[in-house]
Amino acid sequence: xxxxxxxxxxxxxxxxxxxxxxxxxxxxxxxxxxxxxxxxxxxxxxxxxxxxxxxxxxxxxxxxxxxxxxxxxxxxxxxxxxxxxxxxxxxxxxxxxxxxxxxxxxxxxxxxxxxxxxxxxxxxxxxxxxxxxxxxxxxxxxxxxxxxxxxxxxxxxxxxxxxxxxxxxxxxxxxxxxxxxxxxxxxxxxxxxxxxxxxxxxxxxxxxxxxxxxxxxxxxxxxxxxxxxxxxxxxxxxxxxxxxxx
Amino acid sequence: xxxxxxxxxxxxxxxxxxxxxxxxxxxxxxxxxxxxxxxxxxxxxxxxxxxxxxxxxxxxxxxxxxxxxxxxxxxxxxxxxxxxxxxxxxxxxxxxxxxxxxxxxxxxxxxxxxxxxxxxxxxxxxxxxxxxxxxxxxxxxxxxxxxxxxxxxxxxxxxxxxxxxxxxxxxxxxxxxxxxxxxxxxxxxxxxxxxxxxxxxxxxxxxxxxxxxxxxxxx
Amino acid sequence: xxxxxxxxxxxxxxxxxxxxxxxxxxxxxxxxxxxxxxxxxxxxxxxxxxxxxxxxxxxxxxxxxxxxxxxxxxxxxxxxxxxxxxxxxxxxxxxxxxxxxxxxxxxxxxxxxxxxxxxxxxxxxxxxxxxxxxxxxxxxxxxxxxxxxxxxxxxxxxxxxxxxxxxxxxxxxxxxxxxxxxxxxxxxxxxxxxxxxxxxxxxxxxxxxxxxxxxxxxxxxxx
Numbered sequence: 081x082x083x084x085x086x087x088x089x090x091x092x093x094x095x096x097x098x099x100x101x102x103x104x105x106x107x108x109x110x111x112x113x114x115x116x117x118x119x120x121x122x123x124x125x126x127x128x129x130x131x132x133x134x135x136x137x138x139x140x141x142x143x144x145x146x147x148x149x150x151x152x153x154x155x156x157x158x159x160x161x162x163x164x165x166x167x168x169x170x171x172x173x174x175x176x177x178x179x180x181x182x183x184x185x186x187x188x189x190x191x192x193x194x195x196x197x198x199x200x201x202x203x204x205x206x207x208x209x210x211x212x213x214x215x216x217x218x219x220x221x222x223x224x225x226x227x228x229x230x231x232x233x234x235x236x237x238x239x240x241x242x243x244x245x246x247x248x249x250x251x252x253x254x255x256x257x258x259x260x261x262x263x264x265x266x267x268x269x270x271x272x273x274x275x276x277x278x279x280x281x282x283x284x285x286x287x288x289x290x291x292x293x294x295x296x297x298x299x300x301x302x303x304x305x306x307x308x309x310x311x312x313x314x315x316x317x318x319x320x321x322x323x324x325x326x
Numbered sequence: 327x328x329x330x331x332x333x334x335x336x337x338x339x340x341x342x343x344x345x346x347x348x349x350x351x352x353x354x355x356x357x358x359x360x361x362x363x364x365x366x367x368x369x370x371x372x373x374x375x376x377x378x379x380x381x382x383x384x385x386x387x388x389x390x391x392x393x394x395x396x397x398x399x400x401x402x403x404x405x406x407x408x409x410x411x412x413x414x415x416x417x418x419x420x421x422x423x424x425x426x427x428x429x430x431x432x433x434x435x436x437x438x439x440x441x442x443x444x445x446x447x448x449x450x451x452x453x454x455x456x457x458x459x460x461x462x463x464x465x466x467x468x469x470x471x472x473x474x475x476x477x478x479x480x481x482x483x484x485x486x487x488x489x490x491x492x493x494x495x496x497x498x499x500x501x502x503x504x505x506x507x508x509x510x511x512x513x514x515x516x517x518x519x520x521x522x523x524x525x526x527x528x529x530x531x532x533x534x535x536x537x538x539x540x541x542x543x544x545x
Numbered sequence: 546x547x548x549x550x551x552x553x554x555x556x557x558x559x560x561x562x563x564x565x566x567x568x569x570x571x572x573x574x575x576x577x578x579x580x581x582x583x584x585x586x587x588x589x590x591x592x593x594x595x596x597x598x599x600x601x602x603x604x605x606x607x608x609x610x611x612x613x614x615x616x617x618x619x620x621x622x623x624x625x626x627x628x629x630x631x632x633x634x635x636x637x638x639x640x641x642x643x644x645x646x647x648x649x650x651x652x653x654x655x656x657x658x659x660x661x662x663x664x665x666x667x668x669x670x671x672x673x674x675x676x677x678x679x680x681x682x683x684x685x686x687x688x689x690x691x692x693x694x695x696x697x698x699x700x701x702x703x704x705x706x707x708x709x710x711x712x713x714x715x716x717x718x719x720x721x722x723x724x725x726x727x728x729x730x731x732x733x734x735x736x737x738x739x740x741x742x743x744x745x746x747x748x749x750x751x752x753x754x755x756x757x758x759x760x761x762x763x764x765x766x767x768x
Contacts, residue, residue: 162637
């Protein structure tokens with residue numbers, strides 16, 4: 081037990097061991113193992129129902145695994161969930177924003193939950209990053225989908241998380257929001273962020289990740305390095321490992 | 327093997343209790359022959375409570391350990407329990423008619439039993455409302471815990487609510503030794519029957535779950 | 546301290562949202578007044594019958610208004626999956642419970658504060674006595690403590706509007722019985738001593754279910 085933990089720390093940002101999750105009789109994740117180094121970007125591909133969303137939710141400590149262990153920055157997700165949540169920013173195709181509140185009020189609310197220091201300045205900073213300063217006091221419900229997604233990115237950056245988890249973030253993103261997203265994933269205060277991102281889009285995945293995993297029926301069926309693959313090669317690998325044409 | 331022993335013990339005890347109720351025990355002076363239903367009503371009420379206690383314990387264990395067997399046990403116990411509760415209500419009505427002249431009376435124990443019935447109902451309803459099996463099991467466990475904790479307060483409130491009513495119709499006067507013996511044997515017989523039903527129902531439930539998982543695997 | 550601060554941040558967010566939409570309080574309030582008026586027709590209240598049925602009417606009204614507003618409590622958290630946003634924030638599940646509970650408590654108390662004078666006016670009853678206010682407050686706490694738990698549960702089910710009353714009403718039977726009895730005594734001008742045993746039941750219910758709901762809430766919202 082002790083050496084496993086030693087094994088994981090400190091270079092690994094994320095370590096997942098023998099992760100399983102079942103919903104009743106359905107096994108969503110059936111023994112997933114992988115590691116993500118600090119500053120590394122890992123893209124997770126996979127057909128619908130492969131367990132991508134479940135994986136992200138478990139990493140974000142929204143969901144408890146049925147069995148298996150997760151370490152984030154060397155801390156066990158079971159024992160230090162709250163500490164871990166401070167280090168993680170989550171973006172999904174749902175924004176986690178309240179439509180009845182203004183952009184500022186939403187960010188202020190999350191700022192309070194994350195104990196963000198100098199909240200007001202920080203809100204202005206992140207809103208500027210996503211180019212939404214002019215709409216800061218509009219109600220979120222009145223904004224376009226793309227704008228809401230940009231605000232959602234701003235929300236996830238508020239507490240300067242070193243680790244970002246993204247579940248199919250490109251769904252519903254307009255062109256501008258995509259640029260913002262790429263920008264946001266890069267770095268802050270000089271340090272590269274660690275990223276785990278799920279997507280359908282092979283082309284975008286290749287471009288965003290250093291390493292890639294293909295998930296099918298709750299297992300990792302392929303692991304590779306994006307630098308050594310072109311789009312055609314990835315298509316081929318995807319088809320062979322999942323049986324589904326990409 | 328264990329089940330056969332349970333079955334025979336249950337049968338013998340049940341026959342003994344029937345003999346005691348209908349032949350051995352003398353007819354009560356004031357209430358007459360109706361009073362014999364008392365030896366059915368008390369065990370029914372006892373089973374209703376016992377089942378729910380088991381539901382409570384298994385619900386806590388299920389939430390803590392997440393083993394399906396605890397849920398199967400809780401579910402089976404609740405099923406026996408809702409039958410016992412329904413039985414207790416029916417027997418209660420049958421008792422109320424000759425004694426008080428009405429089918430239903432808001433007597434505290436009867437009222438509390440009715441509330442218990444609704445809590446049991448919620449326990450089953452929430453499973454079908456939940457949509458997904460595991461979620462239904464989790465929600466049912468929450469009802470099992472909250473409902474059981476609620477019961478003493480329900481009993482207290484209904485008793486105080488009907489404050490004027492004689493509190494202990496059953497035990498206040500003290501029972502004659504022959505009546506006490508009959509009651510104890512009946513309680514024993516129904517408790518063994520409960521265990522027998524629980525064992526059988528749980529194994530059927532687990533078989534069902536196994537078949538469902540096979541079905542799911544076959545798609 | 547940080548626990549309460551964050552819980553209050555959630556409450557504050559709900560209050561802010563309610564100030565914008567006025568969805569919960571406004572509709573529950575109109576509903577409450579309508580029910581009181583309808584009961585007035587149903588019993589064609591004379592002075593004597595009023596004293597008899599008033600506590601019952603009061604608590605039937607509050608119960609249904611409460612169910613109505615609790616039904617709405619978790620709906621904003623489901624739109625855009627905000628509940629997951631809360632769950633991925635560095636707060637415990639218990640913080641979420643307390644925050645949501647305080648919000649619902651506040652809304653229900655506001656509804657009662659406005660409905661009670663209306664009730665007093667229409668039924669010509671003295672509602673502004675310390676005992677009645679105490680009973681109402683304590684009963685509301687227990688009601689909302691359990692209600693928040695079941696509201697979070699119901700929002701994830703099919704036919705959620707139906708689910709909440711079916712699960713929730715049997716559980717709050719002790720609160721309703723005690724509140725009706727105690728309000729009756731308070732309206733009749735009885736002293737604290739006469740209410741004591743009812744207040745004890747309500748108090749016990751509050752204490753027990755604040756604790757139990759607090760502990761099991763995490764199991765309700767987990768996925």
